[in-house]
Amino acid sequence: MDFLDKVLFITGGAVGFGRAFARAFSAQGAAVALADIDLDAAETTASELRANGARAMAVNCDVADETQVEAAVARVVAELGGIDVLINNAGKHLTKYNQPFTVLERHEVRALFDVNVIGVVNCTVACREPMIARGGGAVLNISSIAGYMVTSPYGVSKLAVRGLTMAFAQELAPDRIRVNAVAPGLTATENAMVDLPQSLVDRFVGELQLVKRLGVMDDIVNAVLFLCSDQAGFITGETLKVSGGYPLGI
Numbered sequence: 001m002d003f004l005d006k007v008l009f010i011t012g013g014a015v016g017f018g019r020a021f022a023r024a025f026s027a028q029g030a031a032v033a034l035a036d037i038d039l040d041a042a043e044t045t046a047s048e049l050r051a052n053g054a055r056a057m058a059v060n061c062d063v064a065d066e067t068q069v070e071a072a073v074a075r076v077v078a079e080l081g082g083i084d085v086l087i088n089n090a091g092k093h094l095t096k097y098n099q100p101f102t103v104l105e106r107h108e109v110r111a112l113f114d115v116n117v118i119g120v121v122n123c124t125v126a127c128r129e130p131m132i133a134r135g136g137g138a139v140l141n142i143s144s145i146a147g148y149m150v151t152s153p154y155g156v157s158k159l160a161v162r163g164l165t166m167a168f169a170q171e172l173a174p175d176r177i178r179v180n181a182v183a184p185g186l187t188a189t190e191n192a193m194v195d196l197p198q199s200l201v202d203r204f205v206g207e208l209q210l211v212k213r214l215g216v217m218d219d220i221v222n223a224v225l226f227l228c229s230d231q232a233g234f235i236t237g238e239t240l241k242v243s244g245g246y247p248l249g250i
């Protein structure tokens with residue numbers, strides 16, 4: 001796959017999945033903008049990529065804030081020349097968001113939906129014009145297998161991401177912008193491993209998944225690279241589960 005001279009806007013690009021996407025796309029020749037609330041961590045990742053010869057920049061951006069998103073997109077267009085691919089990756093995912101709606105405090109529910117749902121709307125709308133200026137593009141949303149089980153506020157927010165994927169695929173088709181999503185299963189990102197109880201990890205791998213190992217970064221990275229590439233040019237509006245076969249059969 002070749003992303004030479006393509007420009008990516010990656011939300012939550014400082015660490016975890018976002019950093020893994022930035023490393024993979026820049027290794028394929030892309031320039032990457034890491035839009036994150038943790039500017040120090042985003043700068044660290046951007047300088048690592050620049051040291052490896054890539055074009056990379058960090059930009060301060062809370063995806064829940066429409067004004068900050070618009071300013072970040074404008075800065076990236078000015079510094080990197082445009083935007084071809086948007087990865088809506090930033091998300092709140094701590095286990096506390098798996099509590100029932102009757103338990104999780106309303107301000108926490110609102111904050112969760114502001115980032116996981118409205119953040120996708122803000123970034124997709126803001127990146128539309130720059131993509132049109134390049135003749136089209138691709139949007140890739142990070143949902144979750146929790147978006148298929150829908151037993152918690154987190155699951156509902158990730159179901160909404162699947163819905164937004166279908167809605168924006170239709171809305172942006174005339175602009176030659178494809179919109180897809182990946183729904184990762186349990187994956188060993190650093191923060192997820194700190195937060196998730198070992199008993200849950202063991203249950204996923206030992207009982208729930210068909211593939212009996214923990215998901216790794218490359219499982220998700222490979223799916224994202226494909227869906228953003230020209231090889232997936234006939235695919236739009238889809239969410240691809242990358243979860244070792246869970247939740248098939250529930």
Ligand SMILES: NC(=O)c1ccc[n+]([C@@H]2O[C@H](COP(=O)([O-])OP(=O)(O)OC[C@H]3O[C@@H](n4cnc5c(N)ncnc54)[C@H](O)[C@@H]3O)[C@@H](O)[C@H]2O)c1
Nearest residue numbers: 012014016017036037062063090091093144187189191192
């Ligand atoms: N790790 C998993 O097992 C797993 C499984 C399914 C889905 N996901 C989804 O993958 C995405 C990334 O997960 P991760 O494990 O890499 O997370 P992470 O916590 O390791 O990293 C998230 C990044 O997003 C940034 N961020 C948080 N809120 C932001 C905001 N409002 N605006 C901009 N940046 C913000 C953080 O600073 C951080 O750099 C999330 O959407 C998560 O829901 C993760």
